[in-house]
Amino acid sequence: MIPELGHFALIIGLAFALCLSVVPLIGVAQNNHQLINSAKPLSFGLFFFVAISIFLLGYSFTVDDFSVKYIAGHSNSLLPYYFKISAIWGGHEGSMLLWVFALTCWTFAVSVFSKQLEKEFVARVLAVMGMIAVGFILFTLLTSNPFERLLPNFPLEGLDLNPLLQDIGLIIHPPMLYMGYVGFSVAFAFAIAALMAGKMDAAWARWSRPWTVAAWSFLSVGIALGSWWAYYELGWGGWWFWDPVENASFLPWLAGTALIHALAVTEQRNTFKHWTLLLAIFTFSLVLLGAFLVRSGVITSVHSFAVDPERGIYLLVLLAIAVGGSLTLYAFRAANVSSPSRFTFYSRENAILIAMSILVTATVTILLGTLYPLIIDAMGLGKISVGAPYFNAVFVPMMIALFLFMGVGPLTRWKKARKGELAKHLNKTSIFSVFFGAAWPFIYAGEFSLSAFIGMTLGCWIVLAVLKDVFINAKQADGRLKFSAVPLNHIGMALAHAGIAITVIGVTMVSTYEKEMNIKMAPGESANLSGYMIEFAGTKDVLGPNYSAIQGQLKVSLDGEFVTLLKPELRTYKVQRSGMTEAAIHTNLWRDIYVALGDPLEQNSWSMRLYYKPFIIWIWLGGFCMAIGGFLAILSKRYRKRVLVTEQKLTQAKPAVLQEA
Amino acid sequence: MKSIIRFIPLILFFLLAVLLYRGLFLNPQSMPSAMIGKPLPNFELPTLKSIEQRVGRDDLQGDIVLLNVWATWCIQCKYEHPYLLNIARDPRIKLYGLNFTDDHKAALNWLKQYQDPYVFSIFDEQGALGLDIGVFGAPETFVIDHTGIIRKRFAGPINDQVWQKEFLPLIETLEAEMAAGAS
Structure with a gap:
């Protein structure tokens, strides 16, 4: 009975999702406030019923109801209770339900924390999220129902959870990872809503930013935990294998990192809008593509889920609708987006532009490496596998270039750096970094090592750049340092960059001296x-x-x-x-x-x-630092100002834009 | 002109979607091989443990022979390795290794490090035998019956599920064939 209630709750959730994806949009089209306002209660209903559904699945796990096929396959009465609960996401069906639940959590959060936004806009955002929910709930119900029964002959004992998954890492890694993945749907929904409305301004970027940063932070934690788990649980001492499934989580992270930076520029400088829109779509597309790759069996991986072509087709259709639809919308509507660019060569815009280009290139390169076996196979040229040597050879040089710009970006002014200023900031830090990097291998190991030199120099370079930036911001007119005056989002940025440096140092040291x-x-x-x-x-x-x-x-x-x-x-x-x-x-x-x-x-x-x-x-500490930095940035007061303020700013900014055009 | 540029992402995605659709109907693990039903071609190659010693087709002794293609550059080989150690204990089969386009030292080190499940490993540095039997990558496993005919080829790592589903039925069939042949 209980599993049927869970199943039924999920179906009711689907009904709410269907209404949510249609009704608010009708309201916006007809300017009917009652229908527009319905978005919020509909989101709540969606969240509530999906929450009931996943709770009932968890309950059935704890009472060892082995008449449920999924539970019989992934649990056992001897399993400790905490693993019984985490076994909810120990297999394909249950992890889809977790995915849907994460999506409804974000939908609910957007509906609650968006009081300061225009109602029409929020209605559109929630409607887009409703559509995504429809797609995934339908997928779960039709192809991967975790509540399916084994009646009348059900086993008395379950097959147990895969021993590799009986671990604290599995309790927290998937929820974090999925919160991250699915969180990018918010950025995606904001982009689609902006394209629908034909309006894309700095205020839009300001609203979208904290959500995107939150998703990115969750994903950072998720990936760090996954890597840590692989390290201590697989018993090989390795921490990253460039496995397709790992790449599926890393690709959205890279694209999401680029997106965060594009959003920052769009908000502060009202430019890079096409970058922002396309990256928002690109990032979420990579999330969907990852789900497709992992769950359809087109690529062999150490930890792929059970293979089922029907699921593959469904996910491909979902991918085609979501990505094809949004890119079509972009193609027709993007003409309305004016993105004036007024910056010189020595400017923060340019540093970020270069960084984003490197990040996108890295994303595409890893994507190609991941898909290459499939491409060769589809063209009938044979079967190959692409391994770590390829990924390391292409990824490491790109990251070295990226880290160089990470040391420049925070210290460069928007629009145009003052003459000599950049050189003044960078001379000392670069000399010190090179000295530190060169001295380190001698102090640590007594002999020179090129990889340690490069890694430690870059790590030091990134840290010094953000430290300097924080000091510049803390410096008051009278020359005293007042750290409480540094905006929280700035500290968050510094911490996230420092996190990268910590990870770089960890990776360098391990790979050189293990x-x-x-x-x-x-x-x-x-x-x-x-x-x-x-x-x-x-x-x-x-x-x-x-x-x-x-x-x-x-x-x-x-x-x-x-x-x-x-x-x-x-x-x-x-x-x-x-x-x-x-x-x-x-x-x-x-x-x-x-x-x-x-x-x-x-x-x-x-x-x-x-x-x-x-x-x-240090590799994982860095990951957590990045996430804490992200969460600190979200707490910044700037994101909680009322719409009025941003609108005033906009009207002030507009004449300048017009002049430029 | 500018409006055409905006369609580029859509076009790129369309191409990707076509590729993924094709991919759905390819099973990365089942591969037809022109060699199935044909005898294993003869070869003369050193073994991994002693470069001096040459082995050939007739040295793969045993009624049911499994020839596992592996290399140290292959991560999935590492994944299947513990299971191979398991299989090697099955008295019905003899497991041989084909070390494929690998570094000699690294390969020896690997066997020392993770234990050696194979009766012996053929050291195919140039991939000559691999080319003859149509190896595309590693890991791959061939099943050869008591008359020396290749009966199956499996690409991808072997785990318990794969073993139960893909190999055990064939092994039972082969045993039945042998029993029928003997009587």
């Missing part, structure tokens, strides 16, 4: 890993709630002093009968010691993998 040992160890033997003595004290048998495991005991000491006891496990899950290595890691800010059990060899000895990973935690 150590890896694959050795056979018998009890009592020890190994020297970058100065740490690691002694194998034998193994123990341990029991978990739904698995049994052999646990290695490794004493780690540095200069004779005990550091920690690492306990890597080799688990056997009872239901799925599959073995899994659970690595043991000791983390601090400067290094990780990573130990994974290999296989048992003769006489109690084991093959073992030991890794020394300097600064690796």
Whole structure:
């Protein structure tokens, strides 16, 4: 009964979504305020019923209702309750429901937090979000219903969740990732609404900005968590594999990063509007494309979902309607968008323009690499796979160029830098960065390393640029520093840029100085890993709630002093009968010691993998920094000013635009 | 002129959509091979562990032979590797490796690092044998029956599901054929 109620709630949600996508638009066309105002309650209804639906699925998981096909395939009565709940998104059907739920959360949030916007505009935005919801709820109901029953012969016990997914990482990674993905639908809806209205001004960008930044921040956390999870759970010590599924999350992030910058320019300088519109469409298209690639089976990946051509066709149609429709709208309506550009070569606009161009080029390059096997296959030329060497070879040089401009952009004035000012700002920082980068490899390792030099120089360069920028902004007329005077969105930007620098440093250090040992160890033997003595004290048998495991005991000491006891496990899950290595890691800010059990060899000895990973935690700390920066920027007061203020500003800005035209 | 420019994104997307539509009807994992039903071509190649020793078709002994194409540059090989260790324990089959266009040192290191599931690995540095049997990439797995005929080719990593669905039925058929042939 409960699963049917969940199913039914989802159908009611669909009805609300259908109304939401039609009624407010009729209201706008007929200038009927009652219909326009209906957008808000309809959004609420949509959110409410989808929330009930996902709650009931979660409830059915906790009470072990194995008559539901999805639950029987992804849960087990022995599974701890928190994994039962996270198993909601452990497979295709449930993760679609999570996707829909995230979409309705955003729709609801837009309807609540948009009091200061024009009602007609909000109505259009919500209607577009309603259309997206219709598409995805229909997809869930028609091709991937998580409430499908196995009646009358249902199993008494479930097949259990994939052991790889029984982890804290899976509890929070997908919700964050989906909040990020789906959040870009808000930017998309704003762009479509603007094109419908034929009006695109700085106020539009101001409204759209916090939503876009929020989505981007969620996605940053989601990707960082995913990479972290892969690092400790897969037991290979790697943190990024350029797998198609990873690329599917990284592509919208890159495009979204470009979009945030385009929006900043559109808001502050009233230009780059075509960039903003196209990037908003492009970013959300990449989200949809990612869903298609991951869920249709056109590309093989380590973690692709179950393959079903019917789903593929449906998603392709959805992609065609959403992207084809919006690009058609753009093609016909974009003529109304005037985007005057008045800036010189040495200006922040130009720095951002270059940065956006690099980001878009990087996005397209990675997209091509991801699709290349498919292109070759579709043309009948054979089957190939594109691996990390390609992606690293094309991506790293582009990022080096991008990071160079990241150090220039924040210190350059809008429109036109004053003569000599840029040189004055940059001379000291660039000399110091190069010096720091060159000295670092000698201090850390005693010998020069080109990759460490480049990476550390760039990291230092980016940090110094944003620090300098914050200091310039904090400097009062009388020469005192007042940090509370720096606008919150500025601090957010600085923190996000610093996050990039932290990640760059982490990546540089790990890829240059990591150590890896694959050795056979018998009890009592020890190994020297970058100065740490690691002694194998034998193994123990341990029991978990739904698995049994052999646990290695490794004493780690540095200069004779005990550091920690690492306990890597080799688990056997009872239901799925599959073995899994659970690595043991000791983390601090400067290094990780990573130990994974290999296989048992003769006489109690084991093959073992030991890794020394300097600064690796910085990679993810950087990701979190970026997200915190994003969230701080949203809190900035500028986004909560009333419409009146922005309208006044606009009327002031307009004459200048006209003169230019 | 300017208005045409605005249609460019739409046109690009249209091309992409056509490509994706084509992609839907291609199964990246099932590949017809001209070699199915034909005997494995003969070859003379070194093994990975000793470059001096040459092996040929007749050295792949066993009633049911699985020839797994792998390389250290292939991430999905890493993914399927633990499962290969599992398969290797199945007494019905013999698992051989074909190390495909790889670096010799790296390949040896890999086997040391992740264990060696293969009876032995053929070291095909130039991809000569791979070319003969039509290998496109790695991982790929060929099934060869007791008469030396290639019966199946599977592209992509093997996991439990794939094994149950794609390989076990064939192995059972082959066993039945052998039993029928013996009686």
